[in-house]
Amino acid sequence: MTTIPETIKRNMIRTLEHMSLSSPRIVFERTPRAIRYESDLPHPLYNRVIAYEGADEAGAAADIGAIANRYRERGLPLSWLTWSHDRDAAELARALEAHGFKHAGVMTGMSLPLADWTPDVPAPAGLDIRPVRTEADFAWLEDVILPAFGLEGEAGEVFMQINKIAGTGEDAAFRHYVGFLDGKPAGAATAVHDGETIGIYNVATSEGFRRLGIGSVLTAHAVREGQAAGGRLAVLQASGMGLNVYRQLGFRDDAEIGLYLG
Numbered sequence: 001m002t003t004i005p006e007t008i009k010r011n012m013i014r015t016l017e018h019m020s021l022s023s024p025r026i027v028f029e030r031t032p033r034a035i036r037y038e039s040d041l042p043h044p045l046y047n048r049v050i051a052y053e054g055a056d057e058a059g060a061a062a063d064i065g066a067i068a069n070r071y072r073e074r075g076l077p078l079s080w081l082t083w084s085h086d087r088d089a090a091e092l093a094r095a096l097e098a099h100g101f102k103h104a105g106v107m108t109g110m111s112l113p114l115a116d117w118t119p120d121v122p123a124p125a126g127l128d129i130r131p132v133r134t135e136a137d138f139a140w141l142e143d144v145i146l147p148a149f150g151l152e153g154e155a156g157e158v159f160m161q162i163n164k165i166a167g168t169g170e171d172a173a174f175r176h177y178v179g180f181l182d183g184k185p186a187g188a189a190t191a192v193h194d195g196e197t198i199g200i201y202n203v204a205t206s207e208g209f210r211r212l213g214i215g216s217v218l219t220a221h222a223v224r225e226g227q228a229a230g231g232r233l234a235v236l237q238a239s240g241m242g243l244n245v246y247r248q249l250g251f252r253d254d255a256e257i258g259l260y261l262g
Contacts, residue, residue, distance in 0.1 A: 005085035005255035008109035008235045011199040013050050015192045018173050022165040023158055043155045044079035044261055047071055053086050064099045084256035101262030109255030110246055112234040114227045119220040124212045129221050132176035138164050140178045144188040148204035179218050181209055189218035191226045198226030200236040216245050
């Protein structure tokens with residue numbers, strides 16, 4: 001039986017694989033020990049080891065060196081994730097630091113069972129949440145998420161191209177939503193449908209509309225839509241800033257995800 005932490009990890013892997021398949025500039029690779037992708041874009045979001053496990057200490061050291069050199073030889077920054085529920089997570093973290101990787105932060109993997117979940121989230125008066133379907137809709141989505149995530153230039157252009165491709169069509173895996181307040185795009189969220197698991201991504205609020213609870217309302221809306229489509233579990237990865245927001249919606253802490261840059 002798959003554990004909740006492993007379900008969170010698998011949802012992230014599948015989401016990032018969807019993103020890779022939506023861009024010819026990104027190459028996704030699965031090997032017996034590593035799941036990773038690389039691109040020609042000099043941004044750590046587009047060059048990442050999502051998961052690694054299975055080798056002894058000497059084997060891990062050799063693998064880390066070989067993988068890191070692939071990116072370093074091309075002058076590309078590399079991000080590497082560790083998962084607290086993996087058997088050798090602590091040893092992997094030490095090996096990464098020994099190879100020059102720097103610990104850059106922690107995310108919390110969270111989950112929310114949906115069988116009996118009923119949202120009770122007060123929305124700001126006048127908030128209008130719309131699904132993203134047309135070119136004009138994607139322009140509103142872009143106005144919210146690129147500034148919030150600090151994505152500029154090619155990094156931002158490719159991010160939006162991926163989200164358009166993965167979020168277009170009746171059977172699209174990505175379901176995007178934008179919330180409008182006073183006629184302006186105020187927030188966004190994306191639900192990635194993966195069987196009975198609904199992954200929540202791209203939660204962002206525009207500057208000038210923060211601290212109004214818009215992120216909570218959009219997250220609840222994306223989860224509720226996934227629940228109505230047959231989802232039984234919602235998962236996400238939260239930064240420290242978003243932890244309490246998601247806990248108030250009913251999400252619980254399940255895993256610690258370490259971020260290393262090198």
